[in-house]
Ligand code: PSU
């Protein structure tokens with residue numbers, strides 16, 4: 168079902184630690200060419216941490232785990248012309264043999280099919296601000312509820328309602344872990360004023376929790392919240408003002424559905440004069456490093 172790159176194929180064969188990576192962040196989350204440079208640097212970071220990266224996408228209707236540099240370049244260059252593919256989009260793209268950039272939800276699906284248990288991204292989707300009216304809740308949260316993959320993220324952008332996002336995860340039984348923190352991070356900043364469920368101080372501890380969850384036969388994933396490094400944080404007031412402005416513009420322009428997140432991401436980057444892009448890149452690399460170490464620990468436990 169899944170088409171592997173040679174590197175990923177032999178890693179699976181040799182029982183090496185693997186880390187899944189998404190491609191919506193490449194096609195829709197960052198501008199070209201920073202998106203391609205970042206994607207390649209993220210892969211290198213996973214390798215340096217002792218694991219093998221499996222960037223996922225849908226190419227000509229095939230679910231892929233592990234992409235060539237040319238394939239990453241294609242996703243980066245085509246950008247928003249490539250369909251953003253979440254769970255509900257997979258059957259259409261596969262049956263029509265089209266390309267798709269995978270979100271957190273669909274990357275988790277491909278990872279599970281490939282037997283990959285750890286996944287690094289920037290930020291997950293969640294419950295949007297105003298969701299009590301719009302019902303805009305990312306399919307990423309349902310995927311965390313049902314698919315057994317651990318997702319390392321820098322928390323979630325406060326374009327979302329973080330409190331409702333955590334409530335939703337609690338309802339669906341998804342453990343939220345804080346790596347060396349008690350507080351759920353808000354993507355560009357280390358603080359949100361909200362607590363994680365459990366603080367974890369080492370990758371080993373995280374791997375032990377994952378092993379415990381899945382050994383019990385509990386379904387679903389785990390959210391590993393890894394705060395942005397101190398030196399890369401953006402001033403919280405500045406980012407909050409930017410988010411409010413971008414959210415207002417989206418409402419005025421009538422933007423909803425799958426367009427909303429990419430619209431907000433792009434506007435925030437424009438309004439913050441590229442400052443947010445720098446922070447975004449650093450936090451993704453930080454997550455790739457931690458995911459590589461967690462995957463390594465998990466491989467030792469399950470070997
Ligand atoms: N949040 C970010 N950067 C991103 C995304 C979210 O800070 O790139 C992307 C991810 O691929 C995520 C998707 O899975 O957006 C969520 O989209 P939606 O809210 O439409 O479910």
Ligand code: MN
Pocket residue numbers: 303304305306424425427
């Ligand atoms: Mn949505």
